[in-house]
Every structure is written in structure tokens, then in C-alpha cells.
Amino acid sequence: MDVTSPAFKENAARALDDAQLQRALGNIRHGFVEKRRVAADALPEFEQLRDEAKAIKDHTLAHLDLYLEAFCETVEARGGTVTFAETAYDARRAVLDICREHEAKTVTKAKSMVSEEIELNRYLKKKGIAPVETDLGEYILQIRDEAPSHIIAPAIHLNRDQIEADFRRVHTHLPNERDLAEPATLLGEARTILRQKFLTADVGVTGANFLVAETGSAVIVTNEGNADLTQSLPKVHIVVASIEKVVPTLEDAATLLRVLARSATGQDMSVYTTMATGPRREGDPDGPEAFHVVLVDNGRSGMIGTDFQEMLRCIRCGACMNHCPVYHAVGGHTYGWVYPGPMGSVLTPSLVGVDQAGQLPNASTFCGRCESVCPVRIPLPKLMRHWREDEFARHLQPRAARTGLGAWAFLARRPRAYRMLTGLAARALSLAGGTKGRLSSLPLAGGWTKHRDLPAPAPRTFMADWKARRGA
Amino acid sequence: MSAVPDDSAAPPRVGLFVTCLVDLFRPAVGFATVKLLEDAGCTVEVPEAQTCCGQPAFNSGDRATTTAIARQVIEAFEEFDYVVVPSGSCGGMVSRHYVELFAHDPEWHGRAEALAAKTYELVSFLVDVRGVDAVASRFEGGVTYHDSCSGLRELSIKAQPRKLLESVDGLTLAEMEDAEVCCGFGGTFCVKYPDISNEMVERKVASIEASGAGTVLAGDLGCLMNIAGKLSRKGSPVAARHVAEVLAGMGDAPAIAAGRKG
Numbered sequence: 001m002d003v004t005s006p007a008f009k010e011n012a013a014r015a016l017d018d019a020q021l022q023r024a025l026g027n028i029r030h031g032f033v034e035k036r037r038v039a040a041d042a043l044p045e046f047e048q049l050r051d052e053a054k055a056i057k058d059h060t061l062a063h064l065d066l067y068l069e070a071f072c073e074t075v076e077a078r079g080g081t082v083t084f085a086e087t088a089y090d091a092r093r094a095v096l097d098i099c100r101e102h103e104a105k106t107v108t109k110a111k112s113m114v115s116e117e118i119e120l121n122r123y124l125k126k127k128g129i130a131p132v133e134t135d136l137g138e139y140i141l142q143i144r145d146e147a148p149s150h151i152i153a154p155a156i157h158l159n160r161d162q163i164e165a166d167f168r169r170v171h172t173h174l175p176n177e178r179d180l181a182e183p184a185t186l187l188g189e190a191r192t193i194l195r196q197k198f199l200t201a202d203v204g205v206t207g208a209n210f211l212v213a214e215t216g217s218a219v220i221v222t223n224e225g226n227a228d229l230t231q232s233l234p235k236v237h238i239v240v241a242s243i244e245k246v247v248p249t250l251e252d253a254a255t256l257l258r259v260l261a262r263s264a265t266g267q268d269m270s271v272y273t274t275m276a277t278g279p280r281r282e283g284d285p286d287g288p289e290a291f292h293v294v295l296v297d298n299g300r301s302g303m304i305g306t307d308f309q310e311m312l313r314c315i316r317c318g319a320c321m322n323h324c325p326v327y328h329a330v331g332g333h334t335y336g337w338v339y340p341g342p343m344g345s346v347l348t349p350s351l352v353g354v355d356q357a358g359q360l361p362n363a364s365t366f367c368g369r370c371e372s373v374c375p376v377r378i379p380l381p382k383l384m385r386h387w388r389e390d391e392f393a394r395h396l397q398p399r400a401a402r403t404g405l406g407a408w409a410f411l412a413r414r415p416r417a418y419r420m421l422t423g424l425a426a427r428a429l430s431l432a433g434g435t436k437g438r439l440s441s442l443p444l445a446g447g448w449t450k451h452r453d454l455p456a457p458a459p460r461t462f463m464a465d466w467k468a469r470r471g472a
Numbered sequence: 473m474s475a476v477p478d479d480s481a482a483p484p485r486v487g488l489f490v491t492c493l494v495d496l497f498r499p500a501v502g503f504a505t506v507k508l509l510e511d512a513g514c515t516v517e518v519p520e521a522q523t524c525c526g527q528p529a530f531n532s533g534d535r536a537t538t539t540a541i542a543r544q545v546i547e548a549f550e551e552f553d554y555v556v557v558p559s560g561s562c563g564g565m566v567s568r569h570y571v572e573l574f575a576h577d578p579e580w581h582g583r584a585e586a587l588a589a590k591t592y593e594l595v596s597f598l599v600d601v602r603g604v605d606a607v608a609s610r611f612e613g614g615v616t617y618h619d620s621c622s623g624l625r626e627l628s629i630k631a632q633p634r635k636l637l638e639s640v641d642g643l644t645l646a647e648m649e650d651a652e653v654c655c656g657f658g659g660t661f662c663v664k665y666p667d668i669s670n671e672m673v674e675r676k677v678a679s680i681e682a683s684g685a686g687t688v689l690a691g692d693l694g695c696l697m698n699i700a701g702k703l704s705r706k707g708s709p710v711a712a713r714h715v716a717e718v719l720a721g722m723g724d725a726p727a728i729a730a731g732r733k734g
Contacts, residue, residue, distance in 0.1 A: 012668055325654045329671040363665055365658025365672075366531060367621035382572075388533030397532070401664070405529065409537040412492075412523045413544060422496050438704050438729040447663030451670035452701030455497060455729035462490050462499035466518050 001119055001147055003352050005336030008359035015330040024157050025331055028150075032322035035266025036373065043262065053259045054377045056252045057313035060244075064304065067213045067246045068295065074216030078278030080291035088118040091296045095120060095205065095238055098292050099129050102236050104202035110220065110227035111135035112207025113151050113316060114242050114296050116338045117351070120205070131205070132197045134226040136190055143170045149332030149340065152264050152318040157331050160186070194226070204230035204288070206276075208241035209260065209315065210253040211293070217277040218293065219253050221261065221270035228274050237276060237288040242296045244312040250275075256315055259375035264317040299351045307386045311346050313376040320370035320380060326363055335360055342370035346383040354387055358396055361387035422461050430459040486514040487552035489545070489591075491562045492524040493693040494714075498728065501693060504720035505558045505594055511720075512602040514554070521548040525562040530569060531659055542570045546583050554601070555591040558716050559692045560623020563593035568626050593623055594716055595691055599632040606639035609721035616648045616685035617715070618676070618699065620692035624652055633691060633715050640718060648683035650675075657698040673702045680710055687727070689715040700728035 004011060015021055040046045060067055072082040085091035091114075099107060107124060109115065109131050121131045121142070133142040137155035141148060143166050148154030155163075164180045167189055180186055206227050208218040218239040220227045231237045247253050261267040280287030303309055321327040321341025332340035337357065339347050345360035354361075361384035370380045391397055411418045433439050433456020441449045448454055460468075486509050490502045509516045526541035545566065549555045557563040567588040574581040598604040615637065623629035637645055656662060656672025663669075676699060680688045688703075688710055690696050700712035711727035 365654050365661045367654035368625040392533030415521045418523045435731050437731040447666045453704040457497040462495045462502035
């Protein structure tokens with residue numbers, strides 16, 4: 001996926017002007033927020049579960065090498081294989097090699113953000129293999145040739161009319177006069193088309209919400225059941241998952257599942273929670289003949305031992321973006337890469353470089369709503385601030401901002417000079433505000449006055465007035 | 473730590489950290505704060521050496537400047553029994569983030585911790601530390617209260633201002649939808665990303681107007697200047713004030729961004 005994060009501001013301007021997108025974003029602002037609140041409130045131990053979830057991830061990350069090794073051993077003991085992929089290229093290449101080994105022509109895919117990260121679809125297509133997304137939202141995006149705008153609700157930026165138009169454009173073998181006015185009829189049509197794909201696919205690729213070291217299982221949750229059909233019908237199941245998905249035990253995975261769906265959609269559990277453990281055994285009624293896991297690093301091991309290690313706790317619930325007023329304003333595509341919202345604003349600079357993605361951690365008011373709902377208590381504002389520190393140290397910020405900050409910092413450290421200057425500023429601004437008490441434009445303050453008035457100060461600062469009234 | 477005030481004890485000495493925005497833009501908030509603190513049995517002093525808490529540098533990634541300013545604040549305020557700030561954002565900076573800054577400096581870390589332990593945002597100090605549960609004040613009309621982000625999420629300020637507002641004669645509180653959602657100020661955010669900030673403050677102002685209240689109150693002047701500036705640009709009749717002004721009975725002065733003669 002091309003990185004358009006450097007154009008964040010332009011992307012944002014476009015998104016703010018897009019009336020259709022703004023209508024679609026309205027659904028996120030309240031729906032997800034209210035559902036999560038109800039689900040969390042209904043569980044007295046929810047806050048404690050968040051602590052436990054955080055502790056499980058912290059412990060695993062502290063011993064990640066050991067748990068990855070253990071996971072490999074258990075997968076192999078059950079007849080599966082594990083491939084470590086250091087880069088995105090290594091990962092998509094590993095998937096291609098497995099597909100070729102099995103002479104695959106078509107691949108069904110369940111929703112997986114890491115497969116977006118490694119650009120799997122584009123690559124397989126180029127190599128003559130047809131990938132088919134089977135999550136409804138992802139399927140819609142695939143026929144539109146668009147990227148997801150949300151990590152759990154990939155097509156949330158679209159409305160029903162657009163989807164109907166896409167289905168009519170692509171499903172030309174179906175009668176033109178068919179009724180697609182209801183979401184249910186759209187769903188029915190997608191289901192009919194995908195059912196055929198499920199039955200004929202040679203390979204099924206899924207992501208994983210958790211990898212269990214104890215059992216060698218890949219845990220996958222969906223609400224549509226498409227991951228189950230993706231992984232049990234074809235001869236080959238490939239799990240593509242990033243290294244931080246591993247947890248020690250099934251019990252740990254169960255604890256994390258308790259916070260995952262509640263934080264994401266407000267459900268107690270997702271509709272389908274499936275554990276895939278190795279290929280079909282003798283006597284199993286179904287399941288793939290081969291089971292492969294591709295473990296993707298792609299920059300994550302470099303985060304271990306740094307300020308950003310905490311980001312690897314993320315379980316991709318999407319609560320941070322569901323609650324983010326900046327995301328609500330501009331939507332997911334504005335962030336310009338795979339991961340949007342607050343989690344993307346921390347992770348994207350780690351994975352593609354802060355020189356590319358530096359806008360993201362700056363485009364936050366640090367309101368802290370993301371951190372307040374994160375099921376694994378990632379201090380997202382603090383980590384975004386760490387990126388700003390990194391940019392500051394590397395002189396990556398605009399010169400005007402640095403100069404302004406420098407001048408202000410000089411004064412802030414010299415109270416007497418500061419006093420003199422604020423005294424002058426108060427008088428000047430107060431005068432400029434006149435009897436209206438506000439300024440509608442001000443040199444060098446266009447960022448402020450473009451959209452709002454600047455309240456004019458009183459003619460004298462508090463410090464001066466206090467001294468005058470109380471002596472000192 | 474949050475001792476119930478004891479009338480027989482000497483009044484606590486409170487250092488007022490007035491904040492850079494109140495100092496320059498709204499001195500009335502400073503005087504309202506002094507009145508509320510004195511009414512709550514404190515003696516108030518205003519150290520000369522204060523400028524700003526350092527947040528603009530901190531959130532711009534300039535740790536060296538932030539640390540230098542933090543030292544200056546610690547030196548100016550550590551002699552007091554309490555430090556009170558009429559802002560959740562600056563209060564959170566002193567009581568939460570200074571400690572982080574000095575994680576690797578044992579001497580200053582200790583001093584930062586000591587200061588953090590006695591630093592409070594104004595309204596939470598009145599309610600949680602001084603045990604104030606009512607104010608002798610009058611304000612005619614409906615108000616709605618915006619929960620500023622840092623105060624709400626870093627300092628758990630939610631019930632305290634509402635509790636004191638309920639005791640104000642003539643005042644009715646009308647909650648707005650999404651009172652806890654950011655107004656889009658965010659310090660330098662509002663000038664770095666003016667269009668996104670505008671979208672956020674437009675929504676905030678729409679919630680405020682939908683509440684039907686004639687006045688919006690908050691505990692942070694940054695948010696209030698943003699909200700007041702937007703209300704004024706829209707030509708909205710809704711007035712914006714710092715909560716301290718209303719609690720201190722100073723709610724009849726011109727509102728933020730309003731003209732001096734009405």
C-alpha cells in the first residue's frame with residue numbers, strides 16, 4: 001500500500017469536504033462508543049480485566065523470543081510449519097511459495113490487517129493467483145480497489161447506495177432489475193457469490209487475533225463466519241500474523257477475548273471464535289491438509305526495548321479510533337497507510353518511518369480518550385509525544401514552528417522579560433480588540449483567526465493587576 | 473493527604489499558579505480563583521517567578537526546554553502547602569508529567585514528586601481537599617459544562633464542578649451531548665491543524681447550542697477561548713466563562729470574547 005501519510009493535511013482537507021464521507025463517519029461517533037460503554041458497564045470486573053490483559057501482553061513481550069520458539073515447536077509437533085518473515089517482502093514471498101507448492105489458482109482471504117501491510121493481494125495478483133476477500137466489508141473494498149479505512153469496520157466510510165452501485169457494476173451476470181435496496185439483499189448477493197469462491201479456493205489465508213504458544217493454535221474471531229469457511233474448506237490454510245500476536249496459553253487468549261469484542265463492537269463475544277490447530281488429523285471430519293503460519297516481523301522486533309514496545313500490546317480492537325475526535329473528523333484514509341487513528345499514529349511511524357508519518361502523531365489534541373478506552377492500556381498520547389520528541393531531536397518539524405517555540409521558550413525562562421512582554425501584548429491586543437472584545441484577524445495568527453475570533457485580553461495582565469491591587 | 477479543613481489549624485498557604493493564558497487573556501479568572509481560595513480559608517500568594525507550566529514545549533517534543541521550565545516552577549512553588557491552578561491542563565502538567573520528566577534525575581524527581589503531591593486544579597482542590605460543598609454565589613440562567621480533557625482524564629474532574637454549580641443560586645445546569653468530547657483546542661494543534669480543529673469546535677458549539685443553555689462553562693481557558701472564539705465568529709448569543717467566575721459570583725462581567733459594553 002502506498003504511503004500517503006506525508007500528505008495528511010491535504011488528505012484531511014479532502015475528507016472534511018466530502019459530504020458523503022462525513023455522513024458515513026456520523027455512524028461511528030455514537031454507535032461504537034455507546035455500545036462499548038454499555039458492554040464495559042455490564043461487566044463489574046472490566047477494569048480489572050484490562051489490567052490482566054495488559055499484564056499478559058507485557059509478560060509475553062518481555063519473553064517474546066521464548067514464546068515464539070515455543071509456538072513454533074507446538075505448531076510443528078502438530079504437523080504444521082512456521083516461516084519467519086523479517087520483511088513485508090519475505091512475508092508475501094513465503095505465502096506465494098506455499099501457494100505455488102500447492103499449485104493454487106485462487107485464494108480466499110479472511111480479514112487481516114497484516115496482509116494489507118505486506119500488500120499480499122496486489123502481489124498474488126501480479127503472480128497470477130486470484131485473491132478473494134471474504135469479509136463483506138473487505139469484499140466491497142476489493143471490488144472498489146480501495147484500502148480499509150478502519151481496522152475492524154473496513155468499509156465504514158461507505159454508504160449503502162455506493163455499495164449497490166458497485167455490486168451492479170461488478171456482478172453483471174445477475175439480472176439488472178434485482179432489488180438491492182436493503183442491506184440484507186446486498187448481503188445475500190455477496191453471500192451467494194462468495195459461497196462459490198469458498199468451495200473452489202485452493203488456499204485459504206487468514207490473519208490471527210492470537211497465536212497460542214501452549215497449543216500452537218491460531219485464534220480468529222469474526223462476525224460473519226467467513227474465516228471458518230476460509231480455513232476449513234481449502235486444502236491449505238495459511239495464517240499470516242505478526243509476531244506480537246503470540247500469547248502463552250489458551251487461558252491468556254480467553255482473557256484477552258473478554259476485552260477484545262467488548263472494546264471493539266460492544267459484543268460480549270464475536271459471533272465466531274475459532275481455534276485452528278494444525279492440519280486435519282485422522283478422523284477429523286474436515287479441515288485443511290496443510291497448515292502454515294507466516295510470522296511477520298516487518299519492523300516490530302526493532303520496537304522491543306524502546307519507548308514504543310508498549311504499542312506491541314495492541315490487540316487491534318479499534319476502540320481508540322472509535323473514540324477519537326480527530327478520526328471522527330477525517331476518517332481512516334486520511335492517515336495515509338494501513339493503520340488509522342491513534343494506534344496508527346503511533347504504529348505507522350514505527351513501521352514506515354517518522355520522516356514519512358510524522359504528521360500522524362502531531363495531529364492529536366492529546367485529549368486522552370483513546371488511552372481511556374484502550375483494553376491493554378497503551379498510553380497512546382505519551383507515545384505520540386515520544387514521536388514528537390524524536391522529530392524535535394532530528395529537526396524534522398517546520399522551521400517556523402521551531403523558531404516560534406524557541407522565542408517563546410526563551411521568554412518563559414526569564415520571568416521579568418516575560419512580564420514586560422506580556423504586559424505590552426495585553427495592552428496592544430486589548431486596544432486592537434476595542435469595545436468588541438475580540439479580534440477577527442491578527443498577523444501571524446491566521447491558523448486561529450481563519451475559523452474563530454480571538455478573545456481580546458483585558459488591558460492589564462493578572463500579574464500586573466495583582467501587584468497593583470495587593471502590593472507585593 | 474486530602475485533610476478535612478480544621479478551623480483551629482493555621483490557614484494553609486496556597487501558591488497560585490495563575491497560568492499563562494489567564495495571566496494574559498482573562499485576569500478575572502485569577503481574581504475569582506483568589507476569592508474562592510480565600511473563602512475556603514486559605515491564604516493566597518502569587519510567586520513572581522511564574523510564567524508557564526511548559527506544556528507547549530512538552531507537547532512539541534522539546535524536553536530540554538520543558539525540563540528547564542519545570543525546574544523554575546518547582547523552585548517557585550515548592551515552599552507552599554499547596555499549589556492551586558485554575559486549569560486541569562496545567563494542573564495535570566505539574567502533577568502528572570513533571571514526575572515523568574525527571575525519571576532519571578533522582579534529586580529533581582523527588583522534588584517533582586513532592587510538588588505533584590500538593591498541586592491541584594482549583595475546583596477539585598475546593599471540593600476534594602477543602603471539603604467545600606457549596607458556594608455563596610448567584611447566577612441567573614442556564615449553563616452547560618464542558619469537561620476539558622486533561623482535567624477529566626488526568627485528574628478525574630467531573631463531579632466536583634457540577635456539585636459546586638448546583639449550589640449557585642438561580643443557576644440551572646443543562647448537560648450537553650458529548651460533554652466529554654474534546655473541543656479541538658489541543659494547544660498548538662488548533663493552529664497546526666486549523667481545519668480539523670474547526671470541525672471539532674463546530675461540533676462542540678453545536679452541542680452547546682443544542683443544550684439550550686445561555687452560558688457554557690469550563691475549567692480551562694484554552695478550551696474556552698477556542699469555544700468562545702467560535703461562538704463569537706458564528707454570531708451565537710451563547711456566552712462562555714470560566715467556571716471559577718460563576719462560582720466566585722463574578723459572572724456579571726463581560727463574557728469571554730464579548731464586548732466591554734454588553
